[in-house]
Amino acid sequence: MESLVLSKNKLPELINKISSEHILYGPTEENNYSSFKQILNFDEMNLSYLLSRVSPKSILFKQTETLFKFIPGRKGSVKSSEIPEEKSVIFAIRPCDARSFSILDGVFNGDYEDPFYISKRKNTVLIGLTCNKPEQNCFCTTFDDSPGSSKNLDILLTELNNNYLVEVVTEKGNNLLKNMRSLLKEASKEEIQERKEIEEHAISTINRKMNLEGIVPKLDKMFDHELWHNTAFKCIGCGICTFLCPTCHCFDMQDEGTLKEGARIRVWDSCMYPEYTHHASGHNPRPARMNRVRNRVYHKFSYFPKNEDVTACTGCARCIDYCPVNIDIIDVIDKVGAILIE
Numbered sequence: 001m002e003s004l005v006l007s008k009n010k011l012p013e014l015i016n017k018i019s020s021e022h023i024l025y026g027p028t029e030e031n032n033y034s035s036f037k038q039i040l041n042f043d044e045m046n047l048s049y050l051l052s053r054v055s056p057k058s059i060l061f062k063q064t065e066t067l068f069k070f071i072p073g074r075k076g077s078v079k080s081s082e083i084p085e086e087k088s089v090i091f092a093i094r095p096c097d098a099r100s101f102s103i104l105d106g107v108f109n110g111d112y113e114d115p116f117y118i119s120k121r122k123n124t125v126l127i128g129l130t131c132n133k134p135e136q137n138c139f140c141t142t143f144d145d146s147p148g149s150s151k152n153l154d155i156l157l158t159e160l161n162n163n164y165l166v167e168v169v170t171e172k173g174n175n176l177l178k179n180m181r182s183l184l185k186e187a188s189k190e191e192i193q194e195r196k197e198i199e200e201h202a203i204s205t206i207n208r209k210m211n212l213e214g215i216v217p218k219l220d221k222m223f224d225h226e227l228w229h230n231t232a233f234k235c236i237g238c239g240i241c242t243f244l245c246p247t248c249h250c251f252d253m254q255d256e257g258t259l260k261e262g263a264r265i266r267v268w269d270s271c272m273y274p275e276y277t278h279h280a281s282g283h284n285p286r287p288a289r290m291n292r293v294r295n296r297v298y299h300k301f302s303y304f305p306k307n308e309d310v311t312a313c314t315g316c317a318r319c320i321d322y323c324p325v326n327i328d329i330i331d332v333i334d335k336v337g338a339i340l341i342e
Ligand code: SF4
Pocket: 241, 244, 245, 246, 247, 248, 300, 312, 313, 314, 315, 316, 317, 318, 319, 320, 329
């Protein structure tokens, strides 16, 4: 991995160069609401953000996406949406969010192949930004991750005192920087050491940890435990925890339009809503909130580890920070661990 240095005052130039050749997405802040949006000008970006409220999964797996259009009742009128081919860059992704892409890859490019996601993923360069000051509920280190991890990223930037350390992780990242080498210089030993110390300090400030030891077999034995009723008692079923989660990927298909033209649209959905599993027959396999709260935990901490060999959580803590009734996923897993079962 090559380590380079970018002076802080050259960052706008780097960003402008990238955006002149690519569609650039970065963290923005509007009305106290942070999310990743297309950036046309360096000033639109908010790099002092800690963790965006909406994760950058929204770039590769859009909240609404038109799959095809049609004229109702007319045979052969279906016209598929074009598969996006634009070259894109997502800038300033936090390492925990970068990890979520490896989980989403298994969903959208595994047994089922989603051409929209696959094409966007292939044509997008992921540039990370080390988390110098993790938030109070962050727990990425639970998953052998780190606030300064370069896993799943093409380039990782770390803010030093005077510069950014730029680590080129993949060939894709190297190709992006080819025309920008004049802005960069080789990192000194001291700068590499400074980056190491920043990461170590950030790790030392992470106070929360999820104890996952033995959780998968334990969950097998407590499907009917009262814990799910007790947890669901507080839950208001708002779905915030799933919409903000970088690994959640439930969606629905809806046909919208008029008698003259229509479109099939994929929209984010949430397993916390009763309609999500409501069959056309009227039957609902998850009729009560308890069933849905339990499913959210089992999907991430039992079904994913069993089927994909990975826990579908990155430790970003969005579901903890934004749950309006303070349901805390670390506490729930702690309770699972503490329950005595024969
Ligand atoms: S379950 Fe919660 S902490 Fe884990 S990735 Fe999703 S939002 Fe983040």
